[in-house]
Amino acid sequence: DTGVSQDPRHKITKRGQNVTFRCDPISEHNRLYWYRQTLGQGPEFLTYFQNEAQLEKSRLLSDRFSAERPKGSFSTLEIQRTEQGDSAMYLCASRDSGGRSTQYFGPGTRLTVL
Amino acid sequence: RKEVEQDPGPFNVPEGATVAFNCTYSNSASQSFFWYRQDCRKEPKLLMSVYSSGNEDGRFTAQLNRASQYISLLIRDSKLSDSATYLCVVTVLNTGTASKLTFGTGTRLQVTL
Numbered sequence: 001d002t003g004v005s006q007d008p009r010h011k012i013t014k015r016g017q018n019v020t021f022r023c024d025p026i027s028e029h030n031r032l033y034w035y036r037q038t039l040g041q042g043p044e045f046l047t048y049f050q051n052e053a054q055l056e057k058s059r060l061l062s063d064r065f066s067a068e069r070p071k072g073s074f075s076t077l078e079i080q081r082t083e084q085g086d087s088a089m090y091l092c093a094s095r096d097s098g099g100r101s102t103q104y105f106g107p108g109t110r111l112t113v114l
Numbered sequence: 115r116k117e118v119e120q121d122p123g124p125f126n127v128p129e130g131a132t133v134a135f136n137c138t139y140s141n142s143a144s145q146s147f148f149w150y151r152q153d154c155r156k157e158p159k160l161l162m163s164v165y166s167s168g169n170e171d172g173r174f175t176a177q178l179n180r181a182s183q184y185i186s187l188l189i190r191d192s193k194l195s196d197s198a199t200y201l202c203v204v205t206v207l208n209t210g211t212a213s214k215l216t217f218g219t220g221t222r223l224q225v226t227l
Contacts, residue, residue, distance in 0.1 A: 031213075035215075040122070040219065043215070093215075103215060104160075105157035107157050110155075
């Protein structure tokens with residue numbers, strides 16, 4: 001399967017713990033996005049990478065959130081000191097550098113904070 | 115006010131019916147428009163792009179009215195397999211920016227026998 005992959009698919013954690021998610025984009029895609037989706041809402045943009053550079057961050061991305069894409073391939077999203085409000089589906093998407101190219105989404109990581 | 119507004123539904127229609135979804139967007143700088151489909155507990159998948167002249171893909175027709183900042187999706191001859199949430203999506207394309215997708219809340223469609 002050459003699509004976007006995410007790991008883990010599900011994560012249950014206790015409030016206050018740190019969690020880290022991984023995204024592997026489609027191999028030739030240099031642009032990578034993280035979105036968050038809560039129940040009954042559409043996905044909301046969190047952050048964007050072009051190659052290894054993090055070029056844009058949403059105001060939703062508090063200082064407890066950090067994202068990296070160290071070699072311009074896979075990306076990680078870490079949430080420190082998780083809160084119940086962090087419970088959501090975290091989606092990763094990638095696209096190539098074409099001006100109007102489509103973003104392809106991974107299956108998401110569903111986070112539940114108890 | 116949300117940047118992209120949709121009626122959340124649900125729309126319950128019988129098989130074979132025609133159903134239409136509408137969406138409005140507030141950012142007049144929006145340049146690209148899409149409908150994504152999302153099945154329950156799955157990721158969004160691109161259904162179709164929306165062009166100013168309107169476009170059709172089989173049973174699906176999308177329309178864009180830039181003056182009214184309004185997008186529509188028409189599904190003809192609904193199938194059970196069309197049951198899903200349909201997300202209206204806009205983006206601003208600028209060199210050097212994210213070209214991030216801005217989603218509506220989605221409209222849920224349930225097609226019944």
